[in-house]
Amino acid sequence: MAIASLSDLAETARCPLLVIKVGSALLVGKQGVRREWLAGLVDEIAAARGRGQQVIVVSSGAIALGAATLRLEKGGRGSLADAQAAAAVGQIALSGLWTELLGNHGLTAAQMLLTLEDLEDRRRYLNVTATLTRLLDAGAVPVINENDSVATNEIRFGDNDRLAARVAQAAQASAVLLLSDIDGLYDRHPTEEGAQMVPLVEGISPEINAMASAESNSGMGSGGMVSKLQAAEIAELAGICLVIGNGQHDRPVQRIIGQGIGTLFLPRRKAGARKAWLGGRLRLKGSLVVDAGAAAALQRGSSLLAKGVIEVEGVFERGDPVAIVDEKGRVLAHGLSEYDATECAAITGLHSSDQADVLGYAPRSSVVHRDQMALK
Template sequence: MSIARLSDLADAATCPRLVIKVGSALLVAKGEPRRAWLEGLVDEIAAARARGQDVVVVSSGAIALGAARLRLPKGGRANLADAQAAAAVGQIALAELWSELLGAKGIVAAQLLLTLEDLEDRRRYLNASATLGRLLQAGVVPVVNENDSVATQEIRFGDNDRLAARVAQAANAQAVLLLSDIDGLYDRDPRQSGANMLPLVRGVTAEIHAMATGGSGSGLGSGGMTAKLLAAEIAERAGIVLAILNGTYDRPVARALDKGIGTLFLPRRKDAARKAWLGGRLRMKGALTIDSGAASALRSGKSLLAAGITSVEGSFHRGDPVAIRDDAGTVLAQGLVEYDAAECVRLLGRSSAEHADILGYAPRSAVVHRNQLVLL
């Protein structure tokens, strides 16, 4: 059995494990938690567990709560130092809130704070995955947030939509529910006359991206429809379903699933675990531009050879992730490179037979091997 419609997300047989992402604007109003709304959502989490589903919560709100307590301007986002301080204060309040409300339903809550590096580094990713798995096995509801008290602009997700998709990968979930302030994805700005909501999307394409508008309307969060589509792409590579639902209603999950109101993104592919992790990486250390022949070879499942590389960007080392682009600048793939950047420059456009003479040692079979590469 597979997920084909929104109502399937409430079926433990088709969706035994799901991730629910809650944004700041839904959880916090005027610096205070929206307790009545949140109690309704906790009721829904308890109901999902009662029907046999594991639930992971990805919760924003720490910066908004902390900023109110510290009386910081601009919701704590005036600068990085304010955001980090607000997160440090607000995360305690956020964890206490979830623990209290879930505890009232007899559910144990756990707090898991993650940084971008925790999910980009393979070993740390596997550690996070093991922790999530053990918590769920123990009947706990993990509450996950980005560790904004230490994250900087260079090493952060920046939105919890993509974090939720990565957490779903790590938790081996079947679905991600993104609670938003809108019913779903529209074919144009929903404020425009004639805008239509798309109930079902099979794969995120360039046309789908063109329908999105970036930014957060509330001013509290850091996401927007563009971030949600990027999250859908991450989920898709792991064969995970993603849904955008309107969270502004009481008991929003039941409303959306019972009435079929929302956008459901069905994946077109399911990469193996390591390739799904690689395809979901957000930060590359460099880029390789390739010619049309190399692009065709990649699409047919072959490795990337130096002969097809036309330019090298960035400072990277063997084993680092790099983007692979065509001559028009479109990113075709990403993978773990077998050579340092300086070595790639020396090998640029040269045939494999020349590599030993150029490098002075026996060369590797490819610049990016097909087993360490994923097409996007």
């Protein structure tokens, strides 16, 4: 049974595994930890467990907590060094908080700190999947955060919205609930006159992306609506529903699910596990620009041939992930290249019969094979 409405998130048969993402501004206020609010949320998590659902928590807040303890300016986000130091201190307090509150309900918290590389590298991704599966089977509640004490700007998610979607993908969750500072997706900036909330989205489209704003009202968090829609795209490819709801209220999950206040993103399709992982990648080593004929062929399920490539961007090796884009810069697919960047550039636009003379060996059947490609 598939999820069709917000109320279905409370149905064990439709939603056996729910990922709940909690933002920094919800967990930490001007006076410190919003303990009473968090206790109410943990009550809701315990209720979900009581009706047979499994729950994974993706929790921000380490940097904010650590910055307060170390008295760092700008909430610990003044520099990368400040953020890393704040995270190192704050993560201890954050994990202790979740352990205590979940323990009050007889639930065991399990901390996992992840970097972008843990979910972008296929072998490490599968290891995360195995660990999450074992923890859930053992009855624990995984509490996950980005490992900000070691992550650099080049190897970090930058927001927990996309991390939550990737974790849901790895754990094969039914749905992701992003608790935010807004009721849902609005058709324009919510401060504009006539702005209306969109209750249901069936597949991310250019029109939906145009509604997004990168702003975050609190100034404490790092993700705005743009990152939430990117998270919805990642979830969609894996066949996972995603919900944006307002976490500022007491017992926010009940308000979202019980009263139906939020935006529900329904996936249009479900890719295989490997293609879902590939399509959800955030770091790519380069891009291949293709002509209109190749773009149309990709949509029909064809592999990408060198003849359809008109430009090669970036530095990458054989087997590296690349974006396939059209002449307008629109991303059509992610895929694993069969050639390195230099070889790709050398055979751009050539028929297979002409490639051997350039390469010095028999060409491979394609530049990106359809089995190693995920359409966007």
